[in-house]
Amino acid sequence: MHAAPGLVHQIRLLTGDRGFAFEAVEYAFHRAWDHWPEVACDSDPVGWVRAQAYEYALSPWHQLRPAARRSDSAPDDPLLGALLALPASHRRITLLCDGLGLSIAQAAAETEASTPVAESRLHHARSALARQVPGLDAGSDAMTSTMTRLVADGASATLPSALSTRAGSERRTRLLTVAVCVLAVTLAVALVLAAVTG
Template sequence: MPSSFRPVGLSRNRQADPLAAAYALPRPKESFHHGSTAESAFDALYVHAAPGLLHQTHLLTGRRGRAFQAVEYAFSHAWEYWPEVAVDSDPVGWVRFHAYEYALSPWHRFRELVDREEPVPTSPMHRALLHLSARHRRAVLLCDGLGLTIAQAAAELEASCAATESRLLGARAVLAECFPDSDDHDALPLRIRTLVAEGSAATVPTAGSVRAESDRRLRLLTRSVAGAVAVLGGLVCTFVLVSSPWPEPPDRHARTTDTTQGPSRDVRSHP
């Protein structure tokens, strides 16, 4: 899913404006295949995309810790499925999808009850973004922040173009209400784009450490599955042995009945 920027309007076919092109994050997948090994190609993708994704997931959640976790999860997942990612039409979009999914997963609500990490918006626009629902936040970040077209955003959101456009318009309406003093509401998408383009000053882990952690988790998962299969096999064998029918003992009652009749006698008739 290429991410060429487009004008503020909702046209799906118009070309991107020149200013927005400077903020485009993804690049052709061939640029990640110059390395001689899968490790070097993955490292190139990580160095290119990780800092921007860290900033984007922080904008989505307002939580630094979750942003780091989302990026680490997405790239660990990418390394685990690297043969698939390597031939994807947009490797950055592949990783971004999983990072956004992790960052906005509903189960984080239960973690927030324990972690107590409060959102730390970095600007008024960031605070306004956090007032949006997760779906609206994601749609406006993809379209106005990264410059994806409605069709591209719909494909990444796994929604129809009509639903994506509705979310985008709804998000823009809420953002306009957050800035009632603004005379030019059409400039709000540009402010979001600028916010996304600011980037992150945080230091991300090295690509090698992410690959090593992914390999470690995969080995642990493999051992866990093997152990579970062994335990299940033992339980099945035990069940079969316990439930197998044992040979029935001889019928003692029948033998007792026969002996009470005494020994048989050979009765002969005499003339």
Template structure:
């Protein structure tokens, strides 16, 4: 949640991003279980959803209009999405350039360039020392973010609803096919 919030500046979109990633992890569990970094797999899905360009087309309540009061967050949100993600991965989480390149599916040269640009932009902010982003990844007040159990419960509820809907549509289609077969005889 903290990382998605730093990427988007919107608590609701951060919650949606995490809520989107966990059902994908459960649906692809055999792949996730074999992955050497299951947390990275889920984090990549969260970041991809959070930074999706389609979110710009819809109105999301809670999306900030003016720059946030936190100057580091404001400077981070002014960066292009790829640079923002690289900064959160390397400076916020402490991943190496090689790990960030693997997770973002980019070359190490591209990640180095993005990180250099992000650090230059963030260094212009008075409070932005090298560890400022790392402190902000874990600094967000827990009361303002969704509890992990609520994210999981919501994801499971959505998955159950989807399963029931698909089952109902399948039964209706089977009945309709049966009726049309009987009429055709």
């Protein structure tokens, strides 16, 4: 749970929507709880949760939801505005490499891309950011330090308590279980009626 505020901030940088960032991080922690034996043995549990949150946040299915219209206003920070204008895969690789300090190989593994593809995405992202933000040079350390600062600046989001998050997760699981049971009973009754009348 100690990594959750930073993850919320990263997802906000990735999507431009703070409310959606909470949803993505909550989803990632729910998945971690469901896959706990795998997560507990992972060499980087925070990375596992981060990958789940990023995947959820960047899923194209969210564009079909009515709530997909992002509610946050246009960013004041020109770097954040330029970052949000990048394609999703470029935003992600930039946050991982320049914002969090992962190597190209680590970022490629997390994004399930080859190292040359990840390197190309990072190069294009840096070039686009350098064109959009005055004073940034795509090949300089200033790019990395500026992105690191952007990631670190808002990494202290106030989150719901762990108990309320767990209670909500358990409530959703109970509702899903009840819905599946009702569906199974309804199908069984329908099959019995079909056999009796047929």
